Amino acid sequence: MPSSPDPVFAGLGQAVQIGTNLLATLMVGGGVGWSIDSYVLPTQPWGLVGGLVLGLIAGIRNAYRTAQRLS
């Protein structure tokens, strides 16, 4: 994210993003995995597990990217 007119606001905006992004990717990953389990394939727990792991990786990767842009 490029710099905005107000440096305090811009930094805060980027920092606040990290926490919610972690949560959101985990929710989406788990949700996608769970729906694959229940409606598409009979892979009972493994879709959910795989989805959660992918969501976690995505969240950490996003947090890392945001932190790198901050520094």
Add this chain to the structure above:
Amino acid sequence: MEDPLHPFELHTIVPLSLFGLDVSINKAVIMMFVVVGLVILLLTKARSSGSLVPTKLQSMAELLVEFIRGMIHDTMGPEGMRFFPLIATLFLFILFCNLLGLMPGAYTVTSQLVVTGVFALGVYVLSILVGLKIHGMKFLSILVPSGTPGWLLPLMVPIEIISQLARPVSLSVRLFANMTAGHVILGVLFGLAISGGLLIGWLPFSFTVALYGLEVGIAFIQAYIFTILTCVYMGDAFHLH
């Protein structure tokens, strides 16, 4: 003590139905009308004088336009000015919803996940449509981070899809959770102040006053974050990395 989530319940005031859909008027709908009316009134009043030496209201409106234009230029570049009306409307609506919701007796519209969810989903779908229109099928390359070795693709593409899908979720949940949590804390502390009486009640009451100031700041910051992230997502649609 009262249930702290009680103020967020909505009760139908005027029951209405349109083609079988429930479009009843409740407190949130009235608040949205008030917000829209207030924004239109303030901005038309700021515009009406139109003098070279601006009045107070006019210079505030000019400051606002400059602020939003700077935001768009930084994230989307000059071609993003096409979306100025959308971004400005979003910013003003969310800001006034947050601020007016802080008035005692009013209702914070942005504390409903439905409202923020529709905003976030609408913005996200629009950004994808814009990207598809500008770049065509090449737009799908946002799912492949640059410099990924071929054997990692089966892992990276699902991860990218998840982080794309997480964008509207985090956008809507952030605004909704911030507003709801702030108002719950204010309500609980004020309830403590009342039940504490004069002897000890001044302590939670002073916390309420301090937190109220913080909430005003949060109202601005959350509106700003929502709009700047909208700009960033739109900018991603304009410029493929």
